[in-house]
Amino acid sequence: xxxxxxxxxxxxxxxxxxxxxxxxxxxxxxxxxxxxxxxxxxxxxxxxxxxxxxxxxxxxxxxxxxxxxxxxxxxxxxxxxxxxxxxxxxxxxxxxxxxxxxxxxxxxxxxxxxxxxxxxxxxxxxxxxxxxxxxxxxxxxxxxxxxxxxxxxxxxxxxxxxxxxxxxxxxxxxxxxxxxxxxxxxxxxxxxxxxxxxxxxxxxxxxxxxxxxxxxxxxxxxxxxxxxxxxxxxxxxxx
Amino acid sequence: xxxxxxxxxxxxxxxxxxxxxxxxxxxxxxxxxxxxxxxxxxxxxxxxxxxxxxxxxxxxxxxxxxxxxxxxxxxxxxxxxxxxxxxxxxxxxxxxxxxxxxxxxxxxxxxxxxxxxxxxxxxxxx
Numbered sequence: 419x420x421x422x423x424x425x426x427x428x429x430x431x432x433x434x435x436x437x438x439x440x441x442x443x444x445x446x447x448x449x450x451x452x453x454x455x456x457x458x459x460x461x462x463x464x465x466x467x468x469x470x471x472x473x474x475x476x477x478x479x480x481x482x483x484x485x486x487x488x489x490x491x492x493x494x495x496x497x498x499x500x501x502x503x504x505x506x507x508x509x510x511x512x513x514x515x516x517x518x519x520x521x522x523x524x525x526x527x528x529x530x531x532x533x534x535x536x537x538x539x540x541x542x543x544x545x546x547x548x549x550x551x552x553x554x555x556x557x558x559x560x561x562x563x564x565x566x567x568x569x570x571x572x573x574x575x576x577x578x579x580x581x582x583x584x585x586x587x588x589x590x591x592x593x594x595x596x597x598x599x600x601x602x603x604x605x606x607x608x609x610x611x612x613x614x615x616x617x618x619x620x621x622x623x624x625x626x627x628x629x630x631x632x633x634x635x636x637x638x639x640x641x642x643x644x645x646x647x648x649x650x651x652x653x654x655x656x657x
Numbered sequence: 658x659x660x661x662x663x664x665x666x667x668x669x670x671x672x673x674x675x676x677x678x679x680x681x682x683x684x685x686x687x688x689x690x691x692x693x694x695x696x697x698x699x700x701x702x703x704x705x706x707x708x709x710x711x712x713x714x715x716x717x718x719x720x721x722x723x724x725x726x727x728x729x730x731x732x733x734x735x736x737x738x739x740x741x742x743x744x745x746x747x748x749x750x751x752x753x754x755x756x757x758x759x760x761x762x763x764x765x766x767x768x769x770x771x772x773x774x775x776x777x778x779x780x781x782x783x
């Protein structure tokens with residue numbers, strides 16, 4: 419489904435370049451639950467942003483279902499995001515002025531041929547255990563409830579890939595467990611998931627893991643040792 | 658109009674700045690820059706039309722309700738203009754309100770779509 423080949427992302431600083439992602443190679447197959455582990459600043463979110471076509475790589479290529487994202491104009495990438503990629507952020511990312519149900523329906527505005535409609539939105543809210551709160555505004559929901567609505571929103575256009583950027587980073591342990599169980603259930607139902615996290619305890623949910631330290635992506639990394647405490651910092655290159 | 662365009666531009670820019678993260682989220686879930694620009698311009702035009710209608714309505718109430726006071730205050734004869742003249746003036750006022758609102762929102766709309774959506778979303782998390 420996704421092939422990442424030699425992808426590098428460098429950000430220009432004042433007098434130097436910060437290498438956020440350094441020649442990353444990665445593959446995600448259909449139906450997998452891929453977990454990318456890394457400390458804050460290790461480059462994992464930058465990699466995720468590139469997978470979603472929100473950040474352009476400095477070099478290398480990312481192929482999504484055989485299509486090279488670097489060869490697509492921005493409008494085509496946006497259309498691909500609307501149609502094939504569901505996105506869950508660390509914070510809920512709900513629009514505060516509309517209800518939970520309307521938030522779930524939001525991506526259908528950008529993908530007119532999608533299966534999204536009110537009954538499907540209500541069905542998805544039921545699936546994530548939020549059917550009682552579909553008319554609630556985000557400020558009345560707990561962090562876990564907001565995350566559930568955000569997951570329902572990510573699923574409304576029936577995407578082939580679910581991308582989650584530290585989705586449990588702001589949750590307590592019980593709510594984290596509930597949300598991860600929900601992701602696990604979605605994966606068992608066939609949804610391909612790529613998630614980044616700094617929490618090694620979540621590895622049991624993944625079918626494949628990668629670790630990220632200082633922009634370097636390493637396959638099958640299960641945890642971080644204490645000696646790697648400072649390894650999350652991005653690499654600075656050049657004067 | 659010369660004064661109001663920059664003033665409305667500043668207000669639009671402030672509103673746009675506050676909503677940068679919302680716009681970034683919309684981009685992340687599939688909105689194109691063109692869609693975002695159209696949404697912002699549509700909102701601006703809607704507000705301009707509403708503002709224009711309120712302004713015209715308020716002017717009509719003041720003109721009709723206070724015509725005697727205006728005439729005595731300015732010490733000149735005051736005659737309500739003809740309906741046609743009022744409609745033309747109202748049309749011009751509405752046109753100016755829409756144009757002013759539209760021009761004032763162009764730069765904020767352009768600027769907000771030029772920001773890096775993912776960086777904006779990440780920044781909002783901290």
